[in-house]
Amino acid sequence: MLERVDGRLVVTAPLLMDTAQQLLLAGCAALEAGEQIIDLGRVEEADSSALAVMMGWMRAAQGSGSTLKFANIPAGVLSLAELYGVAELIPLA
Numbered sequence: 001m002l003e004r005v006d007g008r009l010v011v012t013a014p015l016l017m018d019t020a021q022q023l024l025l026a027g028c029a030a031l032e033a034g035e036q037i038i039d040l041g042r043v044e045e046a047d048s049s050a051l052a053v054m055m056g057w058m059r060a061a062q063g064s065g066s067t068l069k070f071a072n073i074p075a076g077v078l079s080l081a082e083l084y085g086v087a088e089l090i091p092l093a
Helices: 020-030 049-063 075-084
Strands: 002-005 008-011 035-039 067-071
Touching: 002 020, 008 020, 020 049, 035 049, 049 067, 049 075
Parallel strands: 008 035, 035 067
Antiparallel strands: 002 008
């Protein structure tokens, strides 16, 4: 579901309602101190739950003193973020 590759956390599973809780927990457990980049470039399917997972990771990072940024966000997820008015809250790498 998540792999550490070249200092990034790479999401390798779909970001869907069915996988959201598992991915949220896995991402929170994988956060380390300092700046973290979560790469969504290998996500082939995503729905609106992707935004909830991303926001959950952001809260967990803030709580642990980490800085979190996202790379390669799928276009559909960015469109949803714009539609919901939260695009400006998502830090980009």
